[in-house]
Amino acid sequence: MKEKSSAKIYAAMGGIVVLLVINALLVRHFSDPFGKGAAIDMDNLADYVVSRSNLMYDDIPATSGTEPAKVSPSDGKLLYPEYPYFIEVDKTNQVITVFTTSSSGRYDKPVRVMLCSTAQNPNKFPSGYWKLKENRDSARNVWRAMKSHGSPLYAQYCTQITGDFLFHSVPYTDKKKDALDQKRYAKLGTADSGGCIRLTVENAKWINENCKAGTTVHITENKKNPSLTKALKDLMPQVDASGWDPTDPDPKNPNYHPQYTDETPETEGYPVDNTGLKDIKYSKEIWNPNQFV
Numbered sequence: 001m002k003e004k005s006s007a008k009i010y011a012a013m014g015g016i017v018v019l020l021v022i023n024a025l026l027v028r029h030f031s032d033p034f035g036k037g038a039a040i041d042m043d044n045l046a047d048y049v050v051s052r053s054n055l056m057y058d059d060i061p062a063t064s065g066t067e068p069a070k071v072s073p074s075d076g077k078l079l080y081p082e083y084p085y086f087i088e089v090d091k092t093n094q095v096i097t098v099f100t101t102s103s104s105g106r107y108d109k110p111v112r113v114m115l116c117s118t119a120q121n122p123n124k125f126p127s128g129y130w131k132l133k134e135n136r137d138s139a140r141n142v143w144r145a146m147k148s149h150g151s152p153l154y155a156q157y158c159t160q161i162t163g164d165f166l167f168h169s170v171p172y173t174d175k176k177k178d179a180l181d182q183k184r185y186a187k188l189g190t191a192d193s194g195g196c197i198r199l200t201v202e203n204a205k206w207i208n209e210n211c212k213a214g215t216t217v218h219i220t221e222n223k224k225n226p227s228l229t230k231a232l233k234d235l236m237p238q239v240d241a242s243g244w245d246p247t248d249p250d251p252k253n254p255n256y257h258p259q260y261t262d263e264t265p266e267t268e269g270y271p272v273d274n275t276g277l278k279d280i281k282y283s284k285e286i287w288n289p290n291q292f293v
Helices: 002-031 182-186 201-210 226-234 274-279
Strands: 086-090 095-101 107-115 128-131 143-146 153-156 159-162 165-169 197-199 216-220
Touching: 095 226, 107 201, 107 226, 153 165, 153 201, 159 201, 165 201, 197 201
Parallel strands: 086 216, 165 197
Antiparallel strands: 086 095, 095 107, 128 216, 143 153, 159 165
16 A cells, blocks of 8 residues: 555656646746847747836836827827837846837837846946937947056947946957957946946947937836846857957957847837826936046
8 A cells, every 4th residue: 555655646746747847848938038049039028028018107007909000199199209219227137128119109119138237336327217318429439448447448339328327348458359358248247347337249339329319228126037137148158269259240250159140120110108208207417537437
């Protein structure tokens, strides 16, 4: 009798293990946008990122049942958004999500997700809303000298958010593409900067070229989601002896391994819920003379 009971227990345990494995595989298949190679599956991203609908709309009732083609300016919506993107910087998980508008009329459709490094001191660049600057001539150059406590540092593809706080690439120890600061590159996904927001060259270049002046940037702190940060970290191409950022699309890059293999989808021209935009309280400009890279 004891042998039969033991056999039943083991069989039940085996069945539970099988069910757990099947469940894990199903969850990964349907909800993990990072499961196949280096291409990020944007179709599943909305169900994976912490901010499933943009935080700017948390307290605004959702609209429904309106066909985008029938919306007119008198409905309080903008038929063709002047700013196709909305950038959310999550200091908790060190992840940037870029949204565009969906048929809901809101910026709630993710089009790109990026690993970043924000300030070691989260209060250095506090949470709030800003607009990318109109006068960005000084930030348009590929190379820019950065403030540093020690040796000179340089960065590529700088885009001004407010004052001397920028989006930019991981720093370089020299104004040469084979002089990437590999230690700082390895720390992407952690709060490691002096205040600016660091990215791979691929992502810094994308923001610089696609998110025009006036685009809203939301600096925030979301719930912890270590699996999201780890998934992006695991996909980061590794630096080799060449010293180049492996995501740099420069044709001379001997170690080119982009993280995004698909082109960014065209924005679909859905109208914007202008009510939400009007309710945003933008923060005052921040100038910090002690701001470092």
